[in-house]
Amino acid sequence: MIFDTIDKSIPVNLQSLAKQRLQWLSLELSVREDNQHIGTGIGGNNSQLLALMSFHHELVNNSIPIETDRGLMRWGSSWLERASRKDIRARLDIEVPIPKYTPLDKITNDPKYSLGPNVASWRVLFFAEGLCQKLARELDNGDESNVQVTAYALAGFPMEVILMAVRKHIQIERLVRHNLDEHPDFGTILTKINKTVDR
Secondary structure, eight states, rough: OSSSOOOOOOOHHHHHHHHHHHHHHHHHHOOOOOOOOSTSSOOOOOOHHHHHHTTTEEEESSSSEEETTTEEEEEEHHHHHHHHHHHHHHHHHHOOOOTTTOHOOOOOOOOHHHTTTTTTHHHHHHHHHHHHHHHHHHHHHTOTHHHHHHHHHHTSHHHHHHHHIIIIIIHHHHHEEEEEGGGTTHHHHHHHHHHHOOO
16 A cells, blocks of 8 residues: 555655555555464454555644544554554454454445445455456466466566465465465565564
């Protein structure tokens, strides 16, 4: 996820920090719900991330925490700078109260999110999932000819989209069985995600 609008009065270093924090958050939400080895140890919340993807995100120059208003999510730059990662997750749970393991179709069928200003980002996710689903079928048939092509295609997607799509469709067993983490192209993508999510 990215900030769709940023108040230009926010110092550049705080803008950069806020962008990193939003990237970290989107990646942590995209890991497995029971993954306690990443970041805060709280685990992911894919449904909450899907809901967040539908919002217009605005970085504002004040100390508010997070505020939501009909598809708009405002993030206070001063609060985002000071808040711990656990505080960010806790505040997010208040503003977008979606429990872990909520079925994704409950989000996609909820007008509060499905009519959001950035709902087109879901199509990006679904397209990436289609690529990974196709590659998974090919790998199961012993065909590794499209690993590089899929890696090239995925390289342009947001990291949280790649992580969710790979985790959901290719899964760890296929990654290991076909050494995708060591593939020169696919492995590069996975390494970049791992470094960012562990930052």
